[in-house]
Amino acid sequence: MARHWRWFCWGMAAALAAVLLGWIFVSYQMPGLLLDLANLRYCG
Amino acid sequence: MPNANASWRTPTLILVCGCIILTLSMGVRHTGGLFLQPMTSSLGWNREVFSFAIAIQNLVWGLGSPFAGAFADRYGAGRVIVGAALLYVLGLALMAVSSTSMALDLSAGVLVGLGLSGTTFAVIMGVIGRHTTPEKRSLALGIASAGGSFGQFAVLPIGQTLISAYGWQSALFLLACGVGLIAPLAYTMADGHKPAGSHGQSAGAALVEAGRHSTFHYLFWSYFVCGFQTAFVMLHLPSFAVDSGFSANVGMTGVALIGLFNVFGSFLFGWAGGKGSKKNLLLFIYAARAVVISIFMLVPLSVVSIWVFSACMGLLWLATVPLTNGLVAQIFGLRFMSMLTGIVFLGHQLGSFLGAWLGGVIFDRTGSYDLAWALSIGLSVLAAACCWPVREQAIERAVTRPAGA
Numbered sequence: 001m002a003r004h005w006r007w008f009c010w011g012m013a014a015a016l017a018a019v020l021l022g023w024i025f026v027s028y029q030m031p032g033l034l035l036d037l038a039n040l041r042y043c044g
Numbered sequence: 045m046p047n048a049n050a051s052w053r054t055p056t057l058i059l060v061c062g063c064i065i066l067t068l069s070m071g072v073r074h075t076g077g078l079f080l081q082p083m084t085s086s087l088g089w090n091r092e093v094f095s096f097a098i099a100i101q102n103l104v105w106g107l108g109s110p111f112a113g114a115f116a117d118r119y120g121a122g123r124v125i126v127g128a129a130l131l132y133v134l135g136l137a138l139m140a141v142s143s144t145s146m147a148l149d150l151s152a153g154v155l156v157g158l159g160l161s162g163t164t165f166a167v168i169m170g171v172i173g174r175h176t177t178p179e180k181r182s183l184a185l186g187i188a189s190a191g192g193s194f195g196q197f198a199v200l201p202i203g204q205t206l207i208s209a210y211g212w213q214s215a216l217f218l219l220a221c222g223v224g225l226i227a228p229l230a231y232t233m234a235d236g237h238k239p240a241g242s243h244g245q246s247a248g249a250a251l252v253e254a255g256r257h258s259t260f261h262y263l264f265w266s267y268f269v270c271g272f273q274t275a276f277v278m279l280h281l282p283s284f285a286v287d288s289g290f291s292a293n294v295g296m297t298g299v300a301l302i303g304l305f306n307v308f309g310s311f312l313f314g315w316a317g318g319k320g321s322k323k324n325l326l327l328f329i330y331a332a333r334a335v336v337i338s339i340f341m342l343v344p345l346s347v348v349s350i351w352v353f354s355a356c357m358g359l360l361w362l363a364t365v366p367l368t369n370g371l372v373a374q375i376f377g378l379r380f381m382s383m384l385t386g387i388v389f390l391g392h393q394l395g396s397f398l399g400a401w402l403g404g405v406i407f408d409r410t411g412s413y414d415l416a417w418a419l420s421i422g423l424s425v426l427a428a429a430c431c432w433p434v435r436e437q438a439i440e441r442a443v444t445r446p447a448g449a
Contacts, residue, residue, distance in 0.1 A: 021197075021304060021307070024197060024198050024201060024300075024303075024304075025300050025301075025304055027201035027205075028200075028201060028296050028297065028299065028300035028303075029293055029296065029297070030201060030204055030205070030208075
């Protein structure tokens, strides 16, 4: 694979990973998780 | 070493599959607490029934890890992972139809705990460790830890979405299907394990050797502290934030920040462990935890301080995993790595049990978490002190030759 394509693929993968992590992070604000905070006491 | 007829099992493939297995296994386990409210409401149980089953799960996970590791060292990791994945699936399925506390203890507690023993760090790290060069081993273990961290971070919201959309019973069956994917993935981990650099040592002899080596004890007890702190902070930080007058989403964002930065921290320290002294990095992590918690206690509590604390703790969270496991491999060799890391992990789980439990006990008795935070700081200092005398040099053994050879 050409060098610039390799960089492009790695860049896209990194960008997608960043979007995925950001999306998961935001989903922690779901009402279901927020409302029953006590549940987390048993998640450890 | 990989079999000659299994050359398709490249280190990269093993690492990727190991990461996916850890993501599934650690992630699904992390959703356990989300079922507390719907299950107890639906079945008319009190919360103690549910939390007792989860406590059993944590202990069985810890106690089962050395045995799962020993079986993996003896009979191959593939068989152990498949067997454990089936127990995990069975445990989740039976949990969905449990109607008595004993059934819950057996399913969510014993079966899921046994499933976790064979599908998490002790066994997976052993395979990855055996298939990477010493120079790249710490980085590979760091990437695998990041995979487990990612699972913990990512599957929690997915579990909540499944419960909201399909109900808790269907959600458990769907999560069981997800765990079932581990079984085919385990085929890549079936390395037909042969002793790497065998010195004719038996498992019992390896156990005695490790037991007589002070470094093994230092690693056990420092990992104990790691378990104590992570369980205490993860379980009690949201309550601590709410008790301090903040809204629920401040604590949840803190938990999310820990999960997010944990992914980066695991990778970063795994990479650094391949470049420098693992012992010094471990010492740094425990000392840094003491400093971070102390500053958190000293500065006025605010949303920013909770979030900065969470991010810093996240960076230091499972970063201990690649370093501790890497040190075990480096000092005691790869032959019994799964068994020995399983024993060290037992220390982690005992610490987790105490951290979760004592945090609650201290709050109930004193009305605040101050003493628990102070205990965390003190234990951090002790863990750092435990890392100081760790000797990183590999044990030199005389090669045992068969009689008459």
